[in-house]
Amino acid sequence: MPLLIAWFELSQLKAFRQALEKVEELRLAVPVEVANIEMEGEKVKLVVRVPADSLKLVRSAFPEGVLVA
Numbered sequence: 001m002p003l004l005i006a007w008f009e010l011s012q013l014k015a016f017r018q019a020l021e022k023v024e025e026l027r028l029a030v031p032v033e034v035a036n037i038e039m040e041g042e043k044v045k046l047v048v049r050v051p052a053d054s055l056k057l058v059r060s061a062f063p064e065g066v067l068v069a
Helices: 010-026 052-061
Strands: 003-009 033-040 043-049 066-068
Touching: 003 010, 010 043, 010 052
Parallel strands: none
Antiparallel strands: 003 043, 003 066, 033 043
């Protein structure tokens, strides 16, 4: 299953919280799931598993994220 990865500065915890809310909203339409949340240096890394047939929808919700097949 492809992964979407997004990073957030520690000073942007509000944006991170909003990203988690987006994941919850997406779950209503698509079976996405949070695969991992971890710290990488001074950033919070959010990794979300995405069904292959829903990449466009998830990409539109997270335009700053990176998709990894």
